[in-house]
Amino acid sequence: SFVRAGDFSGVLAEKVRWMSWLHARSLNGVLADEMGLGKTLQTIAFIAHLREISPSSPPRCLIVVPLSVLDNWMSEFKRFAPSIAVMRYVGPASERKGFQQTYSDSLLGPQFEVLLTTYEMCNAEIHWLRKRSWGLMVVDEGHRLKNPDALLYMNLETLDCNTKLLLTGTPVQNNIKELHALLRFLNPTIFRGTPTQFAAWFDPKADDTAYSRLHEIIRPFLLRRTKSQVLGSLPPIKEAVLFIDLTPLQANLYKSILAKDLSIFSKRQKTGLQNILMQLRKCCLHPYLFPGVEPEPYEAGEHLVTVSGKLALLDRILGLMKERGHRVLLFSQFTSVLDILQDYLTQRDYTHERLDGSIRRDERTAAVDAFQGSDTFVFLLSTRAGGVGLNLTAADVVVFFDSDFNPTLDQQAAARAHRIGQSKKVRVIRLLARATVEEVLWRRANRKLAIQRGVLR
Structure with a gap:
């Protein structure tokens, strides 16, 4: 009843049930739907569901997102759940201090149900965030936590949260160790081994059943649907x-970089040719990326x-x-x-x-x-x-x-x-x-x- 203007049949109900199952057991998971399937809306629907089942004391939610999608999250809340009090926590230090003074832990005065902030703000204000208990923490583009040694990973680990939810269509980008980092962040008492051990246990080169065993283990904690499964009407x-092929000019530049023949480049460009791989990539794109290569005086x-x-x-x-x-x-x-x-x-x-x-x-x-x-x-x-x-x-x-x-x-x-x-x-x-x-x-x-x-x- 707190959500409007969306399609809430079938798939969305399945996602809300799964998130509710995790929340009731104080477990944490990855919503790993393929990109473009509405993970934002699904999360908003889940927050609205939590409010509906506990109207007198809805859990306070922390949503951490890239700065580039902050406005989109705000507009989606206004569109689908306008009655939920969402506060944007960004801006200079003076504004943030005023926010902290206004929205204290006291029940007196104005309150919020959802705090929407960015990765950078979490790192900057981690001490204030630690003073609160969070019913739900959502990290959008959750693959950002693939490195356990990153500052954001270590800071978010210290927060007091009942349920953690990562949203990412790409929980594995380079290797299986990244998946281990996400699972360990979410459920450290369950996934206690090292990344190297995890990769060895589920190495398909060593065991043909490795991926099948992995699927059985992670199934409760990771839910993924693809566009072909969900949107039969979505065009392919x-x-x-x-x-x-490279043009003659590009080929000449390419060979010179490989041979480290810098005579064809301007003096100011020679100092920038240390990263050979990057220079070769630039050469494949357009020769005018190198100063002094374009004709002088330049004319369109x-x-x-x-x-x-x-x-x-x-x-x-x-x-x-x-x-x-x-x-x-x-x-x-x-x-x-x-x-x-x-x-x-x-x-x-x-x-x-x-x-x-x-x-x-x-x-x-x-x-x-x-x-x-x-x-x-x-x-x-x-x-x-x-x-x-x-x-x-x-x-x-x-x-x-x-x-x-x-x-x-x-x-x-x-x-x-x-x-x-x-x-x-x-x-x-x-x-x-x-x-x-x-x-x-x-x-x-x-x-x-x-x-x-x-x-x-």
């Missing part, structure tokens, strides 16, 4: 990997496109997508690449929005709303800043100009379009430079995904 997603022209094999192919792809009425999310990890792509889009007179880590929160919201509410053709995004917490179902094509070392981050980025509310088939296009370091990294990423599929099957 298909990925195509397109290999391109077709050379911006023709000197990069990837940009030349992207030019053909976007021309076709525009002609057929598609809308595109274009991802890169590098803001310097986004700069070049933005120059290209402007040169082609393609309407576009841009979002990267330097964009302020209000500008971020405005960019998303502008793309969702108009016919803007391309949304330029950095993979990490734009890969979580956004609903961009107006797009039906996702292009990765470059791939992340962590393949799950690319999965999260693609899920911005392929999620609840999408009515079209989603195409994912990945651009790779043939026979380069990009291909090596891509094959390594596929091995990581194979581990993830085995663990979460």
Whole structure:
């Protein structure tokens, strides 16, 4: 009765029952639904359920989220459970001190049911948070706790919580030790072994039944549903990997970096060529990422496109997508690449929005709303800043100009379009430079995904 405007049949009821089962037994778990299945709404429904079964003394909830999705959580509470008192705990130290004075442990004066804050604020205000008892702690993008030695992990471990809930579509990103870190954070009395022991116990190379045994053990503590299981009506997603050859200029730069022949680079660039892997990756993207390579004086022209094999192919792809009425999310990890792509889009007179880590929160919201509410053709995004917490179902094509070392981050980025509310088939296009370091990294990423599929099957 505290929740409105949502679809609360079937799957949602199953998730609330599972979370209630954990809460009643003071156990903790991972809601690991595939990205785009509404983990935020499911959590809000569970909090509303706790309020309904204990209206006189609902448990106080702490929700810890990335700063980039804070506004989305606030808007979802207002939309689905407006009667729940949610307080945003961010801002400068003076504001936080005033908040602490206003919302004391006393029953007198104003109170809140949900405290919504960020990772950074938890680390900064851990001493104040420790003074309270929490009925429920929720950590969004819970894979952030994959490193037991991280400050956030150690701080959150010290909080007094009845129930802990991690939300993540990717509880395993690189190896099975990360899953152990999450499970040990949640239930340390059950998962007491070391990460190395855990990995050895469930090594599929040593035992064909390893993953089956793992599934039996973690089943009570981890609930995962995929889009194919839950959303039979959701259009499919298909990925195509397109290999391109380097242009002669790119090939010359690439060989020079491998041979450590720095004579072709400007003096100011030589000092920045120590990270060979990063320089090789830049070379695969666009030669103008190296100062002094572009013509002087610089003039806009077709050379911006023709000197990069990837940009030349992207030019053909976007021309076709525009002609057929598609809308595109274009991802890169590098803001310097986004700069070049933005120059290209402007040169082609393609309407576009841009979002990267330097964009302020209000500008971020405005960019998303502008793309969702108009016919803007391309949304330029950095993979990490734009890969979580956004609903961009107006797009039906996702292009990765470059791939992340962590393949799950690319999965999260693609899920911005392929999620609840999408009515079209989603195409994912990945651009790779043939026979380069990009291909090596891509094959390594596929091995990581194979581990993830085995663990979460």
